Amino acid sequence: DIVINGDGIPLAANNIHLDKGIIYSASPNPFNNKLEIKYGVFQEAKVSLFVYNIEGKIVAELDKQQLNPQKYEVIWEPESNLANGHYFIALKINDLQVDYMKVIRQ
Numbered sequence: 562d563i564v565i566n567g568d569g570i571p572l573a574a575n576n577i578h579l580d581k582g583i584i585y586s587a588s589p590n591p592f593n594n595k596l597e598i599k600y601g602v603f604q605e606a607k608v609s610l611f612v613y614n615i616e617g618k619i620v621a622e623l624d625k626q627q628l629n630p631q632k633y634e635v636i637w638e639p640e641s642n643l644a645n646g647h648y649f650i651a652l653k654i655n656d657l658q659v660d661y662m663k664v665i666r667q
Contacts, residue, residue, distance in 0.1 A: 581654040582608065584662045585632070591665040596637045600652055600660075602628045609653040610635060615646060623650075639666065 585599040602608055608628045612621040620643065623635045645666050652660045 581659045591667040601632045606654045613649045
């Protein structure tokens with residue numbers, strides 16, 4: 562959300578880095594064996610896509626490469642011994658986290 566005063570001047574923004582990239586969707590959510598993640602990159606950059614557990618530990622590195630501006634898709638098939646629970650997909654552009662999404666494994 563962006564907060565703008567009566568003169569049209571931005572006062573605050575919750576997602577100030579969404580001009581660099583965004584996670585469009587992660588489905589199905591909740592998921593079991595497979596999760597399809599769609600994301601976009603809006604400038605040529607070093608892009609990383611990670612999955613973190615609720616404790617903040619990386620459980621999967623889904624992508625890490627130099628990418629051009631466009632939409633991308635990746636399929637995550639976690640190990641069968643990965644616990645059910647809440648996970649976070651994080652999109653980093655040039656080592657700056659620009660977006661994240663919570664997903665649930667059941």
